[in-house]
Amino acid sequence: MSSPVTLADLAKMDNADFIATVGGVYENSPWVAESVLNSAPFDSITSLHKAMKGAVDSAPEEKKLALINAHPDLAGKAALAGELTAESKEEQGKAGLDTLTQSELEHFTKMNDEYKAKFGFVFILAVRNATKHTILSSFEARLKNTRMKEFEECVTQIHKIAWMRLLTVLEPADTGFLTCHVLDTAGGKPADKMKIVLKRVSGGGKIGVIGEFVTNDDGRLTGGPALKGNKEFTVGVYEWTFNVGDYFAKEGSSLAGTPFLSNVPLVFGIDNPEDHYHVPLLCSPYGYSTYRGS
Numbered sequence: 001m002s003s004p005v006t007l008a009d010l011a012k013m014d015n016a017d018f019i020a021t022v023g024g025v026y027e028n029s030p031w032v033a034e035s036v037l038n039s040a041p042f043d044s045i046t047s048l049h050k051a052m053k054g055a056v057d058s059a060p061e062e063k064k065l066a067l068i069n070a071h072p073d074l075a076g077k078a079a080l081a082g083e084l085t086a087e088s089k090e091e092q093g094k095a096g097l098d099t100l101t102q103s104e105l106e107h108f109t110k111m112n113d114e115y116k117a118k119f120g121f122v123f124i125l126a127v128r129n130a131t132k133h134t135i136l137s138s139f140e141a142r143l144k145n146t147r148m149k150e151f152e153e154c155v156t157q158i159h160k161i162a163w164m165r166l167l168t169v170l171e172p173a174d175t176g177f178l179t180c181h182v183l184d185t186a187g188g189k190p191a192d193k194m195k196i197v198l199k200r201v202s203g204g205g206k207i208g209v210i211g212e213f214v215t216n217d218d219g220r221l222t223g224g225p226a227l228k229g230n231k232e233f234t235v236g237v238y239e240w241t242f243n244v245g246d247y248f249a250k251e252g253s254s255l256a257g258t259p260f261l262s263n264v265p266l267v268f269g270i271d272n273p274e275d276h277y278h279v280p281l282l283c284s285p286y287g288y289s290t291y292r293g294s
């Protein structure tokens with residue numbers, strides 16, 4: 001795959017090159033990219049996606065229907081005939097749809113046919129991070145919906161597909177960063193001097209341990225964000241490991257010889273590398289919780 005285009009390079013392109021670069025993020029529908037040319041240049045993938053999404057959402061019903069039907073079936077005829085776009089081939093391949101057994105293939109054909117017979121359009125699911133099992137259970141669940149709900153769901157899935165395609169084509173803006181905060185809910189105070197390890201579990205960049213930190217008096221990471229900018233803060237799955245056991249031992253509040261909580265792992269996903277993700281931990285010796293903060 002060619003290396004991602006920077007937003008600065010995208011801004012310098014003429015219309016034809018702009019369409020050649022991002023025209024394929026809405027499957028077989030370059031009109032979406034064409035309709036945002038007036039709003040160029042874009043300073044982030046987020047703003048480009050927002051503009052493209054807006055063009056689709058404000059398009060008439062027939063145009064949305066044509067957009068849905070511009071997608072190939074999952075594990076359908078086009079896939080079998082080797083006629084998928086490069087983008088769709090990659091996505092369907094990542095979900096394992098290019099290595100189905102004969103009986104799995106028949107199952108997919110049955111679900112595609114049932115879905116089309118009920119709703120009159122192609123079943124759409126963003127499958128880049130899916131498996132054949134999650135796709136089949138999604139088919140089952142969505143077959144119970146109304147046509148209107150499914151129409152909306154397909155458009156929502158198309159926006160997700162476009163977002164993930166933009167992330168493969170363009171280099172994100174350098175604005176994203178990851179922060180943390182640990183609060184001791186038993187003591188009613190920030191958890192200071194707690195050791196935290198950060199690992200990248202999957203995604204772009206080095207996999208494995210990528211940082212070791214200690215919280216300051218305010219329970220935040222000494223030295224600022226754990227990851228910062230588009231070289232470090234990439235789409236993927238990450239894991240904090242909080243050394244809660246040692247912290248509460250230091251506080252003198254661990255009553256047991258073998259503490260109930262020792263290391264607390266927290267696995268979280270980064271979908272928008274241009275955003276600020278604040279991933280905190282609220283903990284006591286016997287429980288913990290988190291949320292996506294700001």
Ligand SMILES: NC(=O)N[C@H]1NC(=O)NC1=O
Pocket residue numbers: 027071072073074087088089091092122123124125126127128161
């Ligand atoms: N039918 C359908 O959902 N197709 C699409 N989904 C996806 O992730 N890529 C596609 O081509």
